[in-house]
Amino acid sequence: MGIKRILLKLSSHLDYPLLIMLLILMLLSLFVQYSAGNENTTHLLMQGGNLLIALIVLVLVANISPWHLLSLAVPLYVGGVLLLLGVATFGDVINGSRRWLHLGVLRIQPSEILKIAAPLMLAWYFHTREATLRLADYGIAAALLALPVLLVARQPDLGTALLIAASGFYVLFFAGLPWRLFLGSVALAGASLPLVWHFLHDYQKQRLLTLLDPTKDPLGAGYHIIQSSIAIGSGGILGEGWLQGTQAHLDFLPEHTTDFVFAVFGEEFGLLGNILLLLLYLAIILRGLILTDRAPNLFARLLSASITLSFFTYVFVNMGMVSGILPVVGVPLPMISYGGTAQLIVLLGFGMMMSANTHRMLNKS
Amino acid sequence: MKSRVELRHYHTDISDFRRRLLIVTAGVVIAFVLLIARWVDIQILHHNDYLVQAENNRISLIPITPNRGIITDRNGMVLANNYSAYTVELTPSKIANLNDTINAIAQLIPITPVDRRHFFKSLADNHHFASLPLRTHLTDEEAAKIAANVFRLPGVEVNARLFRHYPQGKVAAHLLGYVSRLNDADITKLQSAGRYDNYRGADHIGKTGIEQSYEALLHGNTGYEQVETDAGGHAVRLLAHNAPISGDKLTLWLDSRMEAIAEKAFGDHRGALVAIDVHTGGILAMVSQPGFDPNLFIDGIDSTDWDALNNSSDHPLIDRALRSAYPEGSTLKPFMALAGLHYGVRTPEQTIYDPGYFAFPGSSHHYRDWAPNGHGTVDMHKSLVVSCDTYYYHLANDLGIVRMHDFLSQFGFGRKTGIDLEGEKPGVLPSPAWKAKFSRQPWYPGETVICGIGQGYNLATPLQLAVATASLANGGMVLRPQLVKRIVDSHTGIARDLPTQVVGQVNLPPDQLKVIVDAMIDVTRPGGTAVGAFVGAPYLVAAKTGTAQVVGIRQNEKYHAADLDMTHRDHAVLIAFAPADAPKIAVAVLVENGGHGGTAAGPIARAVMDYYLLGKLPAPAPQTGGPVHGH
Numbered sequence: 001m002g003i004k005r006i007l008l009k010l011s012s013h014l015d016y017p018l019l020i021m022l023l024i025l026m027l028l029s030l031f032v033q034y035s036a037g038n039e040n041t042t043h044l045l046m047q048g049g050n051l052l053i054a055l056i057v058l059v060l061v062a063n064i065s066p067w068h069l070l071s072l073a074v075p076l077y078v079g080g081v082l083l084l085l086g087v088a089t090f091g092d093v094i095n096g097s098r099r100w101l102h103l104g105v106l107r108i109q110p111s112e113i114l115k116i117a118a119p120l121m122l123a124w125y126f127h128t129r130e131a132t133l134r135l136a137d138y139g140i141a142a143a144l145l146a147l148p149v150l151l152v153a154r155q156p157d158l159g160t161a162l163l164i165a166a167s168g169f170y171v172l173f174f175a176g177l178p179w180r181l182f183l184g185s186v187a188l189a190g191a192s193l194p195l196v197w198h199f200l201h202d203y204q205k206q207r208l209l210t211l212l213d214p215t216k217d218p219l220g221a222g223y224h225i226i227q228s229s230i231a232i233g234s235g236g237i238l239g240e241g242w243l244q245g246t247q248a249h250l251d252f253l254p255e256h257t258t259d260f261v262f263a264v265f266g267e268e269f270g271l272l273g274n275i276l277l278l279l280l281y282l283a284i285i286l287r288g289l290i291l292t293d294r295a296p297n298l299f300a301r302l303l304s305a306s307i308t309l310s311f312f313t314y315v316f317v318n319m320g321m322v323s324g325i326l327p328v329v330g331v332p333l334p335m336i337s338y339g340g341t342a343q344l345i346v347l348l349g350f351g352m353m354m355s356a357n358t359h360r361m362l363n364k365s
Numbered sequence: 366m367k368s369r370v371e372l373r374h375y376h377t378d379i380s381d382f383r384r385r386l387l388i389v390t391a392g393v394v395i396a397f398v399l400l401i402a403r404w405v406d407i408q409i410l411h412h413n414d415y416l417v418q419a420e421n422n423r424i425s426l427i428p429i430t431p432n433r434g435i436i437t438d439r440n441g442m443v444l445a446n447n448y449s450a451y452t453v454e455l456t457p458s459k460i461a462n463l464n465d466t467i468n469a470i471a472q473l474i475p476i477t478p479v480d481r482r483h484f485f486k487s488l489a490d491n492h493h494f495a496s497l498p499l500r501t502h503l504t505d506e507e508a509a510k511i512a513a514n515v516f517r518l519p520g521v522e523v524n525a526r527l528f529r530h531y532p533q534g535k536v537a538a539h540l541l542g543y544v545s546r547l548n549d550a551d552i553t554k555l556q557s558a559g560r561y562d563n564y565r566g567a568d569h570i571g572k573t574g575i576e577q578s579y580e581a582l583l584h585g586n587t588g589y590e591q592v593e594t595d596a597g598g599h600a601v602r603l604l605a606h607n608a609p610i611s612g613d614k615l616t617l618w619l620d621s622r623m624e625a626i627a628e629k630a631f632g633d634h635r636g637a638l639v640a641i642d643v644h645t646g647g648i649l650a651m652v653s654q655p656g657f658d659p660n661l662f663i664d665g666i667d668s669t670d671w672d673a674l675n676n677s678s679d680h681p682l683i684d685r686a687l688r689s690a691y692p693e694g695s696t697l698k699p700f701m702a703l704a705g706l707h708y709g710v711r712t713p714e715q716t717i718y719d720p721g722y723f724a725f726p727g728s729s730h731h732y733r734d735w736a737p738n739g740h741g742t743v744d745m746h747k748s749l750v751v752s753c754d755t756y757y758y759h760l761a762n763d764l765g766i767v768r769m770h771d772f773l774s775q776f777g778f779g780r781k782t783g784i785d786l787e788g789e790k791p792g793v794l795p796s797p798a799w800k801a802k803f804s805r806q807p808w809y810p811g812e813t814v815i816c817g818i819g820q821g822y823n824l825a826t827p828l829q830l831a832v833a834t835a836s837l838a839n840g841g842m843v844l845r846p847q848l849v850k851r852i853v854d855s856h857t858g859i860a861r862d863l864p865t866q867v868v869g870q871v872n873l874p875p876d877q878l879k880v881i882v883d884a885m886i887d888v889t890r891p892g893g894t895a896v897g898a899f900v901g902a903p904y905l906v907a908a909k910t911g912t913a914q915v916v917g918i919r920q921n922e923k924y925h926a927a928d929l930d931m932t933h934r935d936h937a938v939l940i941a942f943a944p945a946d947a948p949k950i951a952v953a954v955l956v957e958n959g960g961h962g963g964t965a966a967g968p969i970a971r972a973v974m975d976y977y978l979l980g981k982l983p984a985p986a987p988q989t990g991g992p993v994h995g996h
Contacts, residue, residue, distance in 0.1 A: 174385055176378070230422065233407035233415025246423045250593065250601060267419075271408040278397055285393055289386055301382065309389060316396045323403045 013062045013358040018287045018350065022058075025280060025335040026051045032336055035243045036257045036264040043257070043338070050340040054347035061351030066359050069352055070299060073117075073124035077144075080117040083110035084151040111152045111160045112341050116349055118148055118164050119306035122171035127299035138177055145169070156201055159317075159329025166313045170306040175298075224260065227252050229324045232266035232274075239270030257338040259330055262322040281315045281334075288350075291357050300356035307349040314346070423593055424604065428566030431585030432855070433529060434612030436541065436575060438621040439850060444541055445576070447527045451508035456496040457488060459520030467499060469518055474507040476500060483665055487546060496522065498568075501664055529569060529576075529663050535656040537624045539684035540648070540786065540848055542574020543659035545666075563587050572662070574684075575615065575848055578786050582852060585612035611855035618647030618850045623976050627652045630969040636936075636956040637685035639831035639846075640973050643948045645865045646835070646844030648784070650973060651828070653685040687784070690792040690824035691955055694911030694962070695752045696940045697773070697819030699837060699881045701760055702745050704772040706877040710763045713745045713880045723758030723814065732758050732814050735912075749884035750893050752910065754818050761817025766808060769816065770796035775871040776833040777843050778825055783868060784846040792829050795822035820914055830953035834940040836871060837885075838907070838948035840878065843869035882907050886945050895939065898967020904978050907948075908941035908970070910962030913955075934958040937965035943974050950977050 030048060037043035087110055122141050129137050145168035153161035173182065197205065231247035240246070245267035248256035253263050266274055288308025295301040311334055318333040320326035332342040407415060436445040453470060460466050467484070470476055476499065484499050503511070503523070511523045529544045547570045555561040555570075564570070565587055571580040588609030593602040627638050631654040640650040655677075661670050674682050683689060705711035721739035722731035734740065734754040740747065748756035761769060774780065779794025793799070795816055797808035815821040825833075828846060836843045845866035853860045885907035889899035894910040913936040937959030942951040952970045959965030975981040 173389075174382060176381060227422075229407055230415050230418045232404065233411055234419035236408055236412045236416070246593070247419055250423055252422050266404070266408070271404050274404050274408070275401060278400060282393070282397060286390070289390055293383065293386055305386070305389075309393075312393050312396075316393075316400070319400050320403075323400060323407070325399070325403050 010059055010063055013354055014059065015287070015291060015354050015357065018284065018291070018354070019058075021280060021284045021287065022335065022347070022350065023055075025284070026055070028277070028280075029336045031242065032261060032265050033257060033338055035245065035268060036248055036261050037338070038249055039243065047338050050338075050343050051335075053340070054343040057344055058347040058351035058354070061348055062354035062358065064355050066299065066356045069120065069303075069355060070124055070127065073120045076113070076117040077121035077148075080110055080113040081148055081151070083113065084148055086110070088151060088154065109341065111148075111155070111157055111164070112345055114148045114152065114164050115160070115167060115310070115345050116352070118145055119167040119171050119303065119310070120352070122168050122175075123299050123302040123306065126171065126175040126302055127297070130298050133176075135178070135181075138172060138175070138181060141168075141172055141175070145172070156204070157330070158200075158204055159331050162329070163310065163313060163317070163331065167306050167310040170309045171302045174292075174302050174305040224254055224328050225324045227254065228260050228263035228322045231263040232323060235267040235270040235273075237271045239266070239268050239273055242268055244268060259318065259332055259337060260322055261337045262319055262333050265336065266322075277336075278319075281312075285309075285312045285315075288353065291353060295357055297356075300353075303356050304353045307353050310349065311346060424591060426565075427590040427592055429588035429590060429609045430527065430566050430568075431587055431609035432527060432611040433544070433569075433585065434579075434583040434614050434855065436583075436615045436617065438537075438617050438619045438624075440620060440622075441616075442621045443532055444537060444617070444619075444621060445529060445531050448530055449525050450501060450528050451503035451505075452498040452501040452524055452526050453503060453508075453511050454496040454498050454522045454524055455484070456520040456522070463488075466518060466521060469514075470499065470511065470521065473510045473514060474500070474503065479667060482668075487665060498526075498664075501526070501528070526568075531659045533621055533625070534658050534660065536621055536628065537619060537651070538574075538656045538659045539653045539686070540574050540619070540651045541659060542576040542578075543572055543662040544569040544576050545572045545662045546664070569663070573788075574659075574786060575617075579613075579615060579849065583612040583615065585855070586610040614853040614855055615849050616851040616853065617848050618642060618645070618649055619651070619848065620649055620977070622982070623973055624650045624652060626976050626982070627969060627973050628654060628656065630972040631956070634956045634959055634965070635679055635685070636954065636959065636966075636969075637689065637827040638952065638954045638969060638973065639686050639827045640950055640952045640977070641831045641835045641844075641846055643835040643838040643844075643942060643951045646832070646846045647850055648846050648848045649950060649977065651686045651848070653683070653687075655679050655681040657681045684786075684788070685955070685957075686827045687786060687789050688826070690790050690826050690829075691936055691938065692821075692823050692913040693778075693819035693825050693830060694913040694936070694938050695754075695819060696830060696909045696911035696938050696953075696962070697817075697823065698749055698752065698757055698911075699885060699909050699940075700773055700776055700778075700833065701757055701764075701769070701817055702749060702881055702884075703873065703877060704764055704769060705745070705760050706880070707772055707872075708764060708768055711745060711760060716742045716744045717756055717759050719743050719753055719755035721755070723755050723762075725762075725810065730811070732811075745880060746884045746887070749881065749909065750887045752894050757817040758814045761813050761815075762810065764813075764817075766796055766813040766816065769813070770794055770799075775843065775869055776836055777829055777869070778823075778833065782826075782828055782832050782846050783866075784828060785848050789828070790826055792826050793822050793824040819911060827953045827955045830938070830940055830955075831951055834942055834953055835951035837873075837878070837881065838942035838951050840875075841871040841873040842867050843871065882945060885909055885941075889941075893963075894961075895941070895963040895967045897963055898939075898971045899941075902943075902971065902974070904943050904974070905945035906941055906943040906974065907945040908939060908967070910967070911938035911940075912936065912961055913938050935960055937962045939963065939966035939970055941970045941974070943978060950974060 029051060030044060033047045034044045121144060125141050125144065126133070126137070145165065149161050149165045152164060227247065231245065231253055234247070245264055247253050247267055248264040253260050256264050265277065285308055288304060288311065292301055292304035292308060295304050314331055314334045317326055317329065317331045321328055321331065332339055334346045335343060433447055435443060437443050455463065455466065457463060467476060467481060480500050484497060487497050508523050511521065515521050515523070531541060531543070547564065547568055551570050552561060555564055563584065563586060567584070567587065571577040571583060576583065586609060589607040590603060591605035593604055623640065627640070627650045631652065634654065636654055638650060638652040639648065641647065642649055657674050706713070719734060719739035719741060721737050722733045724731050735752070739755060740751050740753045743753045743756045747753065774794055779792055781789045781791045795812070800806065800808050812821055816823055832844065832846055845868045847863055847866070849863055851860050851862050886905055887893050888908045888910065889895045889906045895908045899906045899908065935958070937956040939954045939962040940952070942948045952973055954966035954969050956965040956969070
């Protein structure tokens with residue numbers, strides 16, 4: 001049977017522990033979206049579609065040879081950066097920032113591409129320079145990273161810029177960034193904070209200030225934080241039960257299917273649910289780190305590390321923001337939040353990870 | 366250093382990589398522990414706070430204003446009721462620019478400058494309200510126009526509200542009073558009385574008259590709807606419904622037709638009338654003229670209307686029956702005569718000679734009788750029939766002020782009657798003790814003398830006179846006058862008749878009382894001072910006329926030069942009860958600057974008595990007003 005052979009072949013490059021945990025997360029996502037979307041079946045089916053597409057992409061990408069991934073790194077990166085430049089000149093302004101680009105019927109957000117393209121590029125870079133790695137290479141890699149980060153930050157989309165920066169930084173870190181450079185750059189970043197503050201937009205400053213005291217502006221910038229804290233806090237230990245939460249259903253929670261969906265989860269499933277969800281995320285991250293540890297080559301190691309830790313970063317930044325300990329930045333909760341692009345990027349990353357870890361790279365060490 | 370090739374040792378490389386992996390893993394765990402700590406904080410430690418906030422977010426109480434109690438007269442004629450009308454209301458806190466919003470509304474429905482002024486005035490006056498009406502009494506079409514546009518007018522709402530209406534217009538305006546918009550002062554009062562919770566969502570309160578004194582009963586109990594609201598404040602689901610309880614229905618003793626007859630009988634005169642049921646103290650009519658239309662006040666009175674009412678030298682807003690005290694004049698004489706009999710200072714047969722004046726021995730100062738040449742030999746009967754002043758100068762002098770005060774005070778003079786209205790004046794029943802309170806002067810014997818004819822310091826409200834007259838009619842019972850006869854609980858339908866309240870009993874031996882009543886009957890017969898008004902009456906009337914000198918009465922405004930003469934004329938006073946042989950009704954009438962009591966006040970009392978005792982209607986029938994639709 002041809003189909004059976006194809007399926008067998010496709011399934012041979014998957015990491016089942018990781019895949020099963022991701023599937024559990026997807027199932028959970030459907031439950032949470034059903035509740036957060038006010039039991040709207042269309043909404044549920046849309047999310048199901050998003051996840052299915054992402055899942056197919058994962059399986060397909062996992063079967064691409066890492067060589068192809070390597071060869072895709074530069075074009076993807078260059079294309080992504082060009083698109084970012086395009087956005088800066090021709091992009092649509094939505095909600096005061098220039099993030100979207102119209103390509104005929106397609107409207108894309110190039111910054112999302114960079115979430116994958118940037119670490120891929122850096123992993124490629126270090127992979128090709130592996131034998132002759134110099135200190136200067138870290139500088140070049142940092143510059144390659146800084147270019148898209150600055151372009152995205154200028155849109156302005158500080159959240160995504162930081163996520164891209166983080167994904168690239170993880171590559172640098174695991175490529176052996178010397179500790180003195182690491183600590184030095186941390187110190188430099190710390191020292192430049194006042195300067196960064198100066199360049200922040202007012203609304204960004206407001207978000208940071210609001211985090212310190214959300215009650216100062218309860219109907220403005222503090223509203224998100226107050227309302228999501230209320231929702232989670234009112235959930236208590238056991239939560240109010242699936243479909244029983246009130247805050248999201250009554251629209252007190254803004255963006256309660258997308259970035260703030262965790263507040264719905266926290267209200268309905270309580271502390272217990274939160275911890276179980278967190279443990280699931282932790283298990284996925286640990287599995288990712290184990291794969292990283294077992295990775296057959298530098299490219300696979302760096303890519304796996306970056307993808308796993310970016311995943312962690314999304315989880316932590318989103319939950320921290322919704323729980324009121326991090327500023328409000330537009331980061332969805334991986335797999336749970338409603339959305340197509342975000343899920344696609346995450347599963348695409350995991351697919352690349354599986355590809356890099358299950359294919360033998362015969363021509364290299 | 367910078368250009369040197371990094372030494373690459375696979376094992377050190379890998380161990381460094383593993384070390385970094387472990388560090389990062391530790392970082393992940395720490396970050397997640399931080400999250401868990403935060404959740405423990407908000408989901409366990411502060412769970413209750415957040416739960417309360419969530420409930421506050423979610424649940425709101427929408428007050429439902431109860432229907433205000435209806436007021437009817439004794440025959441079921443409606444004096445105050447409610448009707449529903451659309452209002453367009455603005456919530457200033459939700460509106461960025463009030464003027465822009467009002468302009469936008471004005472493009473849909475007519476908004477007059479008066480409406481705008483009104484709105485901004487009540488905005489300045491009322492800080493307790495979330496929303497304020499811009500215009501009331503919208504037509505269905507206007508309401509629909511606004512309702513269709515509220516989506517683009519945030520903070521604008523069309524609501525159906527209940528409005529108070531006084532279908533009889535000016536009739537009985539003073540005693541009914543009126544409701545008007547709650548203001549900050551009302552709210553402070555309600556709050557200190559602990560009743561403000563019952564006024565959530567309410568916007569009117571009784572300001573004067575029965576509307577004020579029976580506010581607690583008329584208002585009813587505010588109901589609540591506990592609703593789940595979404596973030597936009599829209600009610601999503603009804604959680605609990607606590608129905609409002611309508612205010613109690615009040616039935617008055619008043620006969621509104623008689624009230625209208627009495628008001629009409631005053632013509633253009635200012636004055637007051639109180640008619641009282643002599644057995645129960647029920648107020649059958651209580652007139653103060655000129656009056657006003659209480660409907661003007663409900664929505665906040667227009668400033669031109671207010672100026673017209675408030676600045677008029679006729680003072681139409683003052684309830685003269687209750688709040689204006691006048692000298693009793695000669696109407697005090699029957700009570701004086703009873704005092705003489707009581708203390709044994711006079712017998713009915715005892716006479717004095719009236720040369721036209723009274724003078725203290727050795728004094729050339731004459732206290733003059735109204736008849737310059739006097740009445741000759743006068744006994745008690747004649748003293749009342751011809752209203753001889755000299756007789757009462759002597760009597761007062763013989764009684765002395767203290768005994769006069771003690772005896773007369775039994776009839777309620779100098780003291781509030783306790784009627785079920787607020788703002789009643791106690792009048793003045795003078796005594797040396799009373800005088801010592803407000804001046805350091807001693808009491809002079811001459812003051813006693815003029816007090817004997819109801820002048821001097823003596824002041825009584827028409828209401829007090831009516832109550833005192835009723836006690837002559839019923840054999841000495843002093844009753845507490847009452848406007849409200851019956852209270853019907855709107856919720857249970859249970860009616861409760863208010864009991865007659867006897868506040869005092871004057872010891873009036875029948876033989877003594879008969880002397881007085883007989884004389885008062887003769888007042889209405891040929892030779893008496895009130896014969897003109899009561900001639901031909903098929904029932905027996907006992908009456909006493911009086912003229913109250915205006916001198917000494919405080920006059921607040923005198924700037925109408927043409928009125929000067931008029932306002933210095935004597936007030937006409939008359940007290941009467943009928944049928945004298947089986948009394949039912951007692952009446953006190955005062956006509957300001959009316960001159961003689963018999964001619965000015967008598968016909969008014971006659972009209973009231975004819976209607977009450979004979980059912981006789983003077984033509985034409987009293988007018989009743991239709992519902993007022995503003996704008």
